[in-house]
Amino acid sequence: xxxxxxxxxxxxxxxxxxxxxxxxxxxxxxxxxxxxxxxxxxxxxxxxxxxxxxxxxxxxxxxxxxxxxxxxxxxxxxxxxxxxxxxxxxxxxxxxxxxxxxxxxxxxxxxxxxxxx
Amino acid sequence: xxxxxxxxxxxxxxxxxxxxxxxxxxxxxxxxxxxxxxxxxxxxxxxxxxxxxxxxxxxxxxxxxxxxxxxxxxxxxxxxxxxxxxxxxxxxxxxxxxxxxxxxxxxxxxxxxxxxxxxxxxxxxxxxxxxxxxxxxxxxxxxxxxxxxxxxxxxxxxxxxxxxxxxxxxxxxxxxxxxxxxxxxxxxxxxxxxxxxxxxxxxxxxxxxxxxxxxxxxxxxxxxxxxxxxxxxxxxxxxxxxxxxxxxxxxxxxxxxxxxxxxxxxxxxxxxxxxxxxxxxxxxxxxxxxxxxxxxxxxxxxxxxxxxxxxxxxxxxxxxxxxxxxxxxxxxxxxxxxxxxxxxxxxxxxxxxxxxxxxxxxxxxxxxxxxxxxxxxxxxxxxxxxxxxxxxxxxxxxxxxxxxxxxxxxxxxxxxxxxxxxxxxxxxxxxxxxxxxxxxxxxxxxxxxxxxxxxxxxxxxxxxxxxxxxxxxx
Numbered sequence: 001x002x003x004x005x006x007x008x009x010x011x012x013x014x015x016x017x018x019x020x021x022x023x024x025x026x027x028x029x030x031x032x033x034x035x036x037x038x039x040x041x042x043x044x045x046x047x048x049x050x051x052x053x054x055x056x057x058x059x060x061x062x063x064x065x066x067x068x069x070x071x072x073x074x075x076x077x078x079x080x081x082x083x084x085x086x087x088x089x090x091x092x093x094x095x096x097x098x099x100x101x102x103x104x105x106x107x108x109x110x111x112x113x114x115x116x117x
Numbered sequence: 118x119x120x121x122x123x124x125x126x127x128x129x130x131x132x133x134x135x136x137x138x139x140x141x142x143x144x145x146x147x148x149x150x151x152x153x154x155x156x157x158x159x160x161x162x163x164x165x166x167x168x169x170x171x172x173x174x175x176x177x178x179x180x181x182x183x184x185x186x187x188x189x190x191x192x193x194x195x196x197x198x199x200x201x202x203x204x205x206x207x208x209x210x211x212x213x214x215x216x217x218x219x220x221x222x223x224x225x226x227x228x229x230x231x232x233x234x235x236x237x238x239x240x241x242x243x244x245x246x247x248x249x250x251x252x253x254x255x256x257x258x259x260x261x262x263x264x265x266x267x268x269x270x271x272x273x274x275x276x277x278x279x280x281x282x283x284x285x286x287x288x289x290x291x292x293x294x295x296x297x298x299x300x301x302x303x304x305x306x307x308x309x310x311x312x313x314x315x316x317x318x319x320x321x322x323x324x325x326x327x328x329x330x331x332x333x334x335x336x337x338x339x340x341x342x343x344x345x346x347x348x349x350x351x352x353x354x355x356x357x358x359x360x361x362x363x364x365x366x367x368x369x370x371x372x373x374x375x376x377x378x379x380x381x382x383x384x385x386x387x388x389x390x391x392x393x394x395x396x397x398x399x400x401x402x403x404x405x406x407x408x409x410x411x412x413x414x415x416x417x418x419x420x421x422x423x424x425x426x427x428x429x430x431x432x433x434x435x436x437x438x439x440x441x442x443x444x445x446x447x448x449x450x451x452x453x454x455x456x457x458x459x460x461x462x463x464x465x466x467x468x469x470x471x472x473x474x475x476x477x478x479x480x481x482x483x484x485x486x487x488x489x490x491x492x493x494x495x496x497x498x499x500x501x502x503x504x505x506x507x508x509x510x511x512x513x514x515x516x517x518x519x520x521x522x523x524x525x526x527x528x529x530x531x532x533x534x535x536x537x538x539x540x541x542x543x544x545x546x547x548x549x550x551x552x553x554x555x556x557x558x559x560x561x562x563x564x565x566x567x568x569x570x571x572x573x574x575x576x577x578x579x580x581x582x583x584x585x586x587x588x589x590x591x
Contacts, residue, residue, distance in 0.1 A: 057454060088163060095160075
């Protein structure tokens, strides 16, 4: 019985059911994405002209800013891999994420911000 | 293709999926799902030997390792940068050009620090924006002052400066491309001088640099002639491709904005019309285009080996579907999210040549390239007088051929471009083509004048990368 409960809880955790985060891709997650701004002014400027253009839209295919559930499998790859994907592009993600004035450190900071970690 | 009519959208989506499954089953196991595997094309190293980060365009086709990246946040800093930065100095907008306009081993300049509305005139409906403003941000900014750009392109990620510099356009017989509605420019020249130009002040610079390929200096501000904000009805309908091509000369007279996408190997086309209305709002629903596009890819993957099956499945899925409609302000409906990357060739032809050329393009693709699944786009654009405008002096019909970013696209040059050239086409400046200076000289009546202006503004070629040297013969 205990094992069954464990499996169910594990499945719920995997689905984000027990998390306090809004469900991935939900209207609430979308509102949250659209309300988040990096605290650093310069980073906020870079974000507004690049990442935000896709990571705050429902139809762009990009994981929403602050959507921790959507970011979990990406975060598991590690920041160096995410940085490589960002600079070179991957799938629907264009190279550089539209931020052509970004340094490697800027990209890393923006990844941390969007993944909310 | 928007889907305000949610029922119709779900129907279009689910029917196509059902048909795909039925088609695969009908193939009796002959189809081999997964025989085409998605493979991310290998990218260049993230850094070069000296530690400079790679820059790549949106599709990933072009790349370079700029030694300097400039993000000026004032016109004064643009001027200073132009005087001192490592050359070639190349401005980048959103990197949506497929041609090698941007790659530089010198300085990559983004105008992301020069954005926003500078001012407007309610009486004339003119508005001035800084050139780094993205088209997607111009829509709401103009709506707030009761104005709109009625000719927005399909994608709105581009910066205003980048869109103008490449002759970016929307569709509609009565609408010029974006640069056709530019009434004044501020340009920082390669020598570091600010020039304010329009049809009467430094008119030669205005005419040459309105579509300037980022080679006449860096445009810092643009004044646009806009229209009154309007509510429009957007309609997407699947029809027989042959009927649409036959009716095209009439369709362009019946709708404010109209275009269509031929769905290759299906005999079908998606027709998109936009017309002004006073009907109640009916906002667009979730995006359906991307899912339908990837269904067309799956259809290719599963049935591409047998075109009759591919056509049968597509017709079973899509023919006779209800039209999808949305009613809203134009800026919310004209542009679309395009999260599936691709490479593209687009030429602008004399309007009367567009449909004969399109029929040849479709027949050629269906005869030789069963791997193509991306829709082929046809649009209409009014003439203008910018010297390097592909629409200079002639009403034009455009044809755009796309290839999935993971797929080979050499057929653009081998099979498609010769058709466009035979019909006197002029290539979109941001899209793939093989033309050089001598070719452009025969296609553009004011070519020599534009080259003379460029040479006078930038005699040392500080803004020319190898691609632009071939374009200008400099």
